[in-house]
Amino acid sequence: MKRWRNAWRFLPLLSVIALTLTGCGNEQLTTLLPKGEGSEMQFNLMMLSLYIMIGVFVVVALIYTIVLVRFRRRGESDNEIPEQTEGNVVLEILWTVVPIILLLILAVPTVMATFALDEGTEKVPEGATVVKVTAHQYWWEFEYPDLGVKTAQDLYIPSGERVYFELASKDVLHSFWVPTLGGKMDTNTATVNKMWLNAQEPGTYYGKCAELCGPAHALMDFKVIAQEKEDFEAWAESMKEASSQASTDQAAQGEEIFANSCIGCHAVGADGGNTGPNLTNFGDREKVAGILDHTDENIKAWIAKPSEFKPGNNMPAFEDQLNDEELNALVAYLNGLKVEE
Ligand code: HEC
Numbered sequence: 001m002k003r004w005r006n007a008w009r010f011l012p013l014l015s016v017i018a019l020t021l022t023g024c025g026n027e028q029l030t031t032l033l034p035k036g037e038g039s040e041m042q043f044n045l046m047m048l049s050l051y052i053m054i055g056v057f058v059v060v061a062l063i064y065t066i067v068l069v070r071f072r073r074r075g076e077s078d079n080e081i082p083e084q085t086e087g088n089v090v091l092e093i094l095w096t097v098v099p100i101i102l103l104l105i106l107a108v109p110t111v112m113a114t115f116a117l118d119e120g121t122e123k124v125p126e127g128a129t130v131v132k133v134t135a136h137q138y139w140w141e142f143e144y145p146d147l148g149v150k151t152a153q154d155l156y157i158p159s160g161e162r163v164y165f166e167l168a169s170k171d172v173l174h175s176f177w178v179p180t181l182g183g184k185m186d187t188n189t190a191t192v193n194k195m196w197l198n199a200q201e202p203g204t205y206y207g208k209c210a211e212l213c214g215p216a217h218a219l220m221d222f223k224v225i226a227q228e229k230e231d232f233e234a235w236a237e238s239m240k241e242a243s244s245q246a247s248t249d250q251a252a253q254g255e256e257i258f259a260n261s262c263i264g265c266h267a268v269g270a271d272g273g274n275t276g277p278n279l280t281n282f283g284d285r286e287k288v289a290g291i292l293d294h295t296d297e298n299i300k301a302w303i304a305k306p307s308e309f310k311p312g313n314n315m316p317a318f319e320d321q322l323n324d325e326e327l328n329a330l331v332a333y334l335n336g337l338k339v340e341e
């Protein structure tokens with residue numbers, strides 16, 4: 001008895017741990033604060049099963065407690081054995097039928113949601129935005145085939161409508177996941193997987209790779225930037241017209257270095273390779289390589305030695321080839337690559 005009384009002393013500690021852990025979330029990266037049509041459907045299914053589980057738990061715990069109290073042995077002299085029952089038709093029907101009903105309540109909406117989440121992916125409705133997503137170790141490429149636009153890291157979509165995705169991978173298995181909006185779905189090398197997302201409000205949502213894909217898997221982050229339809233269309237328009245014209249001498253020097261050392265892997269506008277992320281709107285990005293704060297220092301550090309930040313990634317280090325002045329020139333050029341004001 002004494003030992004149990006002492007156990008209560010841990011209650012404050014447990015509450016502190018619980019409170020601290022509730023702070024370990026990010027509202028742009030959670031399934032529990034859904035901001036998308038798909039994630040809301042999934043959240044409702046989760047809550048439905050939670051309520052059913054709580055209901056079952058309460059009933060079972062209640063019966064358990066009643067039996068425990070009512071049929072307990074009352075002192076030394078209590079040697080009476082309660083009435084023994086064997087087989088009870090009513091009870092057996094009850095505990096067979098009730099779970100069947102509960103499973104039906106769970107199964108019907110689950111199956112319906114499963115089909116609803118796949119709706120339209122085979123035959124995309126007229127006028128909908130389609131995005132081809134290609135996962136690479138360890139970055140994301142986004143192409144809008146109908147708009148003739150390509151970008152990376154930041155996925156721009158119109159809000160308030162379903163956007164259709166064709167998901168594939170360039171190298172190994174990855175998985176595309178934007179917890180706040182819905183998903184997730186694997187990206188494969190041989191097949192194209194399809195899904196849609198619908199961000200109900202404009203905003204920035206975080207995405208992650210959800211399939212272990214190599215040493216920098218945990219750093220394979222991206223962002224979804226959902227905008228009002230006209231803002232999105234304006235963005236796509238300016239992406240098409242984006243010019244890589246350097247505006248200062250320093251940036252012009254950077255452009256030249258870029259044309260010599262980088263363009264084979266990185267495209268700006270329509271020109272360049274796609275071994276690395278398209279940098280047409282690099283200056284608009286909040287992060288460098290999806291993970292580092294967008295500061296001049298971080299850009300330089302990244303170009304000098306990318307593997308320092310993302311182990312095993314496919315960009316070579318330039319620390320031995322470029323001096324500080326050249327790195328500064330590159331930064332000036334890269335930061336000038338903007339399409340948004
Ligand atoms: C062999 C191909 C290759 C070359 C050459 C190359 N890169 Fe990269 N670069 C990559 C890859 C791959 C990534 C993506 C790394 C990752 O996130 O896993 C990348 C990422 C980047 C990023 C981050 C992009 C973003 O969207 O945040 C910058 C900036 C960058 N490279 C600049 C340069 C510059 C400047 C040069 C030339 C000095 C250069 N790269 C040369 C392959 C290359």
Ligand SMILES: [Cu+2]
Pocket residue numbers: 135136137138173174175209210211212213217220
């Ligand atoms: Cu991955």
